Amino acid sequence: MHAMQYTFTLPADYPMDVIRERVARTGHLLDDWPGLGLKAYLVRERGKDGSPVNQYAPFYLWHTVEGMNSFLWDGAFQRPTDDFGRPAVRQWTGLAYEAGDAAGSPARVAVVRRRPVPDGVPLSEVAADAVRETGRSATVDGALLAAAVVDTACWELVHFSLHAGEAPEGVEGEVFQVLHLSEPGRGLLTRGRQW
Structure with missing residues (x-):
């Protein structure tokens, strides 16, 4: 499993309905993309759920x-590059x-x-903890999935989870609204640890 994310941080007064309309119009284009486990079309809005910014930040497995x-x-x-400029595309190797x-x-x-x-x-302890935390996160009420990924260039660990309801109480991290979920190969993502 590989993860990928890029973010477009938008002006504070940017009308986020533009992003919502864009995703409603084009989100289905990846609904059958070969090799894609899932793409979550994510947005954060300034002042909501603790977000300091307006941001469009798709996350892929x-x-x-x-x-x-x-x-x-x-x-x-x-x-998206033509419309918003070329962002840095972060990539991570899957742990769980x-x-x-x-x-x-x-x-x-x-x-x-x-x-x-x-x-x-x-590192073996860090990876084992990430696997355990992924398992715990997947058992939270309303959880659709949980994943842990790592960037070994900067030694950053990322935990990603999707939820059917509000973000779980006490959860740490950036909270995003999911506008659309393309998941043509979600069933092909290997469960458990990735080594």
Whole structure:
């Protein structure tokens, strides 16, 4: 499993309905993309759910690198780049993935939590903790799924979860509204640890 995210931080007075309309018009285009586990079309609005910014920040879980590369290089990624500029595209290697009890429900909210991989702790312990936390996150009431991914260039660990309702109480991280969920290969994402 591979994860990918890019973000467009928009002006404070940007009409976020423009993004909603865009996703309503084009979100279905990835509903059958080969190699894609899922794409969550995510937005945050300034002043809501603690967000300091307006942001469009799609998050992807890929079950093949070929699918990800095809998206980036064969034209699909050109559309948002033409409209908003070329963003940095973050990529992470998968550590764990679990489906939640609400897996068949529509996704309303996503939570993305980033933290550094701590120095002085064996990497095997960090990875095992990430796997356990992913399992716990998937059992939270209303959870559709949970994943843990890592960027070894900057040693950043990211926990990603989708929820059918509001963000769970006490959860840490950035809270996003899910505008659409394309999930052509969600059933092909390997559950459990990724090694």
